Amino acid sequence: DQQVKQNSPSLSVQEGRISILNCDYTNSMFDYFLWYKKYPAEGPTFLISISSIKDKNEDGRFTVFLNKSAKHLSLHIVPSQPGDSAVYFCAASAGTGANNLFFGTGTRLTVIP
């Protein structure tokens, strides 16, 4: 059973507007969450993370929001740029041992110039 879900396989956004990517999880033991970006023919690249003791973490144009009661997190990109077009993966960890990550299936973001 999939513990991390990204229900939108794709998203298209105009350049300059906000992109919102969503992620849901089922395991209440998860306490550390990450977003990765993946371009074709490359491995996933770490973007931003958030610990369960916070509800928001911001890094430049990227902000991750965590709603623990809803078991939901989102990634906001503003303003969106064409170079942001990629597949975005949400991942979660229970923070034990060697940091085993559980990944969602990804959302393909297309930013239209």
Next chain:
Amino acid sequence: ETGVTQTPRHLVMGMTNKKSLKCEQHLGHNAMYWYKQSAKKPLELMFVYSLEERVENNSVPSRFSPECPNSSHLFLHLHTLQPEDSALYLCASSQAGGRYEQYFGPGTRLTVT
């Protein structure tokens, strides 16, 4: 070389062949991982090595055999694979101990004929 490197980038092998995938990290990390990514499925964690000891083996068939000779190198030995093993195999590394982001290599695209 910087980051995490993987060789080969592409591999085609028959079901009776034996081959090995190689991963090397230049980040000073002490945990390394093998993931499998199949089409339309989330990344699946296969093996985890922390401080050169295998700490995770997620019900992976024995035709996949990992080897971690030191903290910088990780191998995945393949033998008598099946066509359904065709996928992108990703290596990652991180600091051990939880709540550290993983850094991924570019992956090896494996096709089993």
